[in-house]
Amino acid sequence: VTSQQLIYSDWSRLLFWNSPKTLVDFQAADGVIGELDFKTRQGSFVGFGRLRSDGRGRLWTVKGGNGREAKILAFQLPLTTGESPVVTISAPLPVLGGGTLTWTWWLYLGGIAYQPSCDCLWLSDSEYNRVFRIRDVSTAPLVDIVLGQTNLSGIHCNQGRDSDDGYIHPVSPSQDSLCHPGALAIDNAGNLSVADNNLEIAGNNRLLQFEADE
Numbered sequence: 001v002t003s004q005q006l007i008y009s010d011w012s013r014l015l016f017w018n019s020p021k022t023l024v025d026f027q028a029a030d031g032v033i034g035e036l037d038f039k040t041r042q043g044s045f046v047g048f049g050r051l052r053s054d055g056r057g058r059l060w061t062v063k064g065g066n067g068r069e070a071k072i073l074a075f076q077l078p079l080t081t082g083e084s085p086v087v088t089i090s091a092p093l094p095v096l097g098g099g100t101l102t103w104t105w106w107l108y109l110g111g112i113a114y115q116p117s118c119d120c121l122w123l124s125d126s127e128y129n130r131v132f133r134i135r136d137v138s139t140a141p142l143v144d145i146v147l148g149q150t151n152l153s154g155i156h157c158n159q160g161r162d163s164d165d166g167y168i169h170p171v172s173p174s175q176d177s178l179c180h181p182g183a184l185a186i187d188n189a190g191n192l193s194v195a196d197n198n199l200e201i202a203g204n205n206r207l208l209q210f211e212a213d214e
Helices: 105-109
Strands: 005-010 013-018 031-033 058-065 068-076 087-089 112-115 120-125 130-135 142-147 184-186 192-198 202-210
Touching: 058 105, 058 112, 068 105, 105 120, 120 184, 120 192
Parallel strands: 112 184
Antiparallel strands: 005 013, 013 031, 058 068, 068 087, 112 120, 120 130, 130 142, 184 192, 192 202
């Protein structure tokens, strides 16, 4: 919910309602993004992930699925029917200190959080068992922090100590490891909270907090 709109991710489309304070039950949406109309579904099984407003008039999300490249998108608020994103970010991205970071189409199932102090976007990559931060996301995207792994090539649950199979419960988490991380949130002090689990039963089933000054 923003001050102007209620926005809902309905898999392959974004639905929005204007003037959320006056909404009533069963009220039709005022607009749609991602499909031609409220009823049409193109059957591509490509969907929008979690949504996050950045307080700067933009709505961030990830769109992916069905083996297609996952892209990080930002839309200008308030939304209008059929509008295109004002920012589109694709993999790979450069990493501070050298190298690149990539992701799979599963990125759209992860969490997303915006850090206003550095124009930074945090994303959780459930498939690769890590959380990463993109700084200067609006102008010159650069990955500067990766949590959950010891290096850029690390992609496995609990740094390789547990199975990547989401239906096999991990038994060897550590303070600095992750397994299928999900939702993310930044508090007013800049601390990052990470749900270290995702979807049905995958992950370490714990909530972690990383302090802003760490």
